[in-house]
Amino acid sequence: MNIKDYLWILKSRFFEKRNIVLLIVLFFTFLAILITLTFFYITNYITHNNLSSPLSLxxxxxxxxxxxxxxxxxxxxxxxxxxxxxxxxxxxxxxxxxxxxxxxxxxxxxxxxxxxxxxxxxxxxxxxxxxxxxxxxxxxxxxxxxxxxxxxxxxxxxxxxxxxxxxxxxxxxxxxxxxxxxxxxxxxxxxxxxxxxxxxxxxxxxxxxxxxxxxxxxxxxxxxxxxxxGNIIDTNYNLMYTGLLISLVVLIISFALIYNFIKKKIRYRLTTYGILKVSGYQNKEIFKIDLLENIILSTICFLAALLIFILVYTLIINNLTIFDDMIYTNQIDLNINYFYVLLSYVICIIMIVIATKYLTSKFLNVSIHHMLKEE
Amino acid sequence: MNIENVCKVYKTKNDEVKALDNVSYEFKPRKLYAIMGHSGSGKSTLISILGLIENYTSGKITINNEDISKLKDNDLSDLRMKYIGFVFQDFYLDEHLKAYENVMLPMLINKNIKKSERKEKAIKLLTELGLSERINHYPKEMSGGEQQRVAIARSLANDPEIILADEPTGNLDETNEKLVFETLKDLAKNGKCVIVVTHSEEIKNYADEVLKINKGVLEV
Known part of the structure; x- marks a missing residue:
């Protein structure tokens, strides 16, 4: 099978009801990841440039x-x-x-x-x-x-x-x-x-x-x-650690949500996958079908989340008058860091791949007879 | 297809259930076999094992003299693709695909069928089964009998030698039941080995051999 064959199988499934729910969940999850990683980037930046507790010589x-x-x-x-x-x-x-x-x-x-x-x-x-x-x-x-x-x-x-x-x-x-x-x-x-x-x-x-x-x-x-x-204490990493902790918590919750919804999706499709296996499809082929679908859905959601994120972030930054009183604003780079955007996307895809791989392995390794009875 | 002393034991927490007890038989091409028995007699278990979709506890199964007992999952998938077509009571058609697309689905993994030939072959199979006017219809737009014939066409997609049917007329009325049995009979006449599990006495009018199964034991 080539990628066109996989897409042929998927073309009629993209807008299934369950996929719409998954799209919504992925959208909000990815938005949360973007916001969190940007927050982490800013706290990291502030810490490593000693902006939070300026160190004097x-x-x-x-x-x-x-x-x-x-x-x-x-x-x-x-x-x-x-x-x-x-x-x-x-x-x-x-x-x-x-x-x-x-x-x-x-x-x-x-x-x-x-x-x-x-x-x-x-x-x-x-x-x-x-x-x-x-x-x-x-x-x-x-x-x-x-x-x-x-x-x-x-x-x-x-x-x-x-x-x-x-x-x-x-x-x-x-x-x-x-x-x-x-x-x-x-x-x-x-x-x-x-x-x-x-x-x-x-x-x-x-x-x-x-x-x-x-x-x-x-x-x-x-x-x-x-x-x-004089400020003789060392660099205060508390802000960075806070950013890191929040990022990790958000990532864990995101993964749990993604895992849960992919699990529901696979369970719903088990009979379909059973028929594919009866017809001679191997587990790896079914995994690829599922993975391709999840990656396409994820990319669509990520782009939508990114668009909203850029709009809202720009709106907030341009209207934050509180920063006008902070003489250090010109020292904090508040432009969107696209490396972190790319990193967010990569993290999202990795989570999707891990969840899909694990769940398809788990569900496809039962007897086909049981898969067909799962309704 | 040859089965020798095949046993299937289901283990529960406190008990063991012997679904099949030393079943042996040789299934040959150009014949329609009917396997009949009461509920819980083991007939669905038997056909699932014959279709390589259920494991068995002990015994030996050969297809074209190839012992399948030590084959891994991927090899069994290949065997199913090459030799076995399965028809189920619930049809299991993909509601998102049209009739000809459902028939094309198994062809995607068959390297012997070129991409350009798939649609044509699917349409030909549907036409042979009297479904030329349903080619572009979705399952929900068809009757039960028509859906089952689409499922039969799908089972024939890769031209297998063995067709297994598990209660294929269980959800159909009398007219459609006869239609389906006639179709299966024609397949047997055309060289296939067709094995049907059914409650229906009607099958006796079509089957070359009727096998009875009772409490996991095949009565020849």
């Missing part, structure tokens, strides 16, 4: 009963894995009442922190670099993506800071280091000249790698500093 050392001076800073910087130590504040909020712009200013202490996208790095005084998608606002109102100043339009813009005019000479990739859309860098010296730029109690220590933070914290504590803060 900074450790904050509280210096009590001591003056922060160059000697202390040098001692800190001598610690293994420390890039720099500074008593400058990590940022200052600057509000310009005329332009109503709110900028978070940061000192550029390590050029490697920022990846320049357009223009150049700071070379002179009164220069600044700002995010490539720049939004000089305090986010009190809903963030509208149309208000971003992007790319080349950022360069040349001026910022009025402490009655001084700074010129933006370059843009950097804020998304990469999880900076807000209004965080700009100026030189260390320019920053120091700003009021309240120096912190008298806290030393900021920058570590070279996330995994070295614990060791650096340990070394600093040996120097006699007891109060050290």
């Amino acid at each position: 900074n450790i904050y050392v509280y210096v009590e009963d001591q003056i922060i001076n160059d000697e202390l800073i040098k001692e800190m910087e001598a610690t293994n894995h420390v890039i720099y130590a500074t008593n400058l504040k990590s940022s200052l909020s600057i509000f310009n009442p005329q332009s109503q712009e709110n900028i978070e200013l940061k000192p550029l202490l390590d050029e490697a922190e920022t990846t320049i996208k357009k223009g150049r790095i700071i070379e002179n005084s009164l220069e600044a670099i700002c995010p490539n998608k720049f939004y000089p606002d305090d986010f009190r109102d809903t963030l509208n993506s149309n208000n971003y100043i992007k790319g080349n339009k950022v360069i040349g813009k001026t910022l009025n800071i402490n009655n001084q005019t700074f010129k933006i000479v370059g843009t950097y990739d804020a998304k990469k280091i999880r900076n807000s859309a209004n965080e700009c860098y100026i030189s260390e010296n320019d920053f120091k000249s700003l009021p309240n730029a120096i912190d008298t109690d806290i030393l900021t220590v920058k570590v070279d790698k996330i995994e070295n933070r614990r060791e650096v914290a340990r070394e600093i504590s040996k120097l006699g500093f007891e109060r050290i803060e």
